[in-house]
Amino acid sequence: MKADSFAVPKEIHMVIHEYAGIVTELPDKECPHCNKVMEAWLAPPETGWNVILICNNNNCSHYLGSEDDILHKREDSHLGCRYAEDPDNGYKPVNVLAVCPH
Numbered sequence: 001m002k003a004d005s006f007a008v009p010k011e012i013h014m015v016i017h018e019y020a021g022i023v024t025e026l027p028d029k030e031c032p033h034c035n036k037v038m039e040a041w042l043a044p045p046e047t048g049w050n051v052i053l054i055c056n057n058n059n060c061s062h063y064l065g066s067e068d069d070i071l072h073k074r075e076d077s078h079l080g081c082r083y084a085e086d087p088d089n090g091y092k093p094v095n096v097l098a099v100c101p102h
Contacts, residue, residue: 024051029091031055031083033062038085043096054084054096063098 015028022042029038036057043049055062062083081095 022051024087026051026053026087029053029085031057031060031062033083034060036060038083041084049086049094050088052084052086052094052096053091054082056082 014025016023016025018024024040026040030036031038034055034057036055038053038055040051041054042051057063060083063080065080079097079099082098084094084096085091086094
């Protein structure tokens, strides 16, 4: 009789994040581009997001070079994107505008 093989799911660690006076319990998630743990961030109210998880690694491959990915911006603009995930939307990825070094 052949033993069934199966993948053991990676253990999820829930972490209490406190940011701007708001306390949330979110999983410790890594950025899929650089494998650094993402940080909780309270997005501005006009975005429609609450607390999101964002990669603040300045050496992340998603962030580096993202300045060139934004079309139709001023030539002297240094806007790029950071990778983030929205817990309220099933952790779907979102791009967050950020100023990139030049």
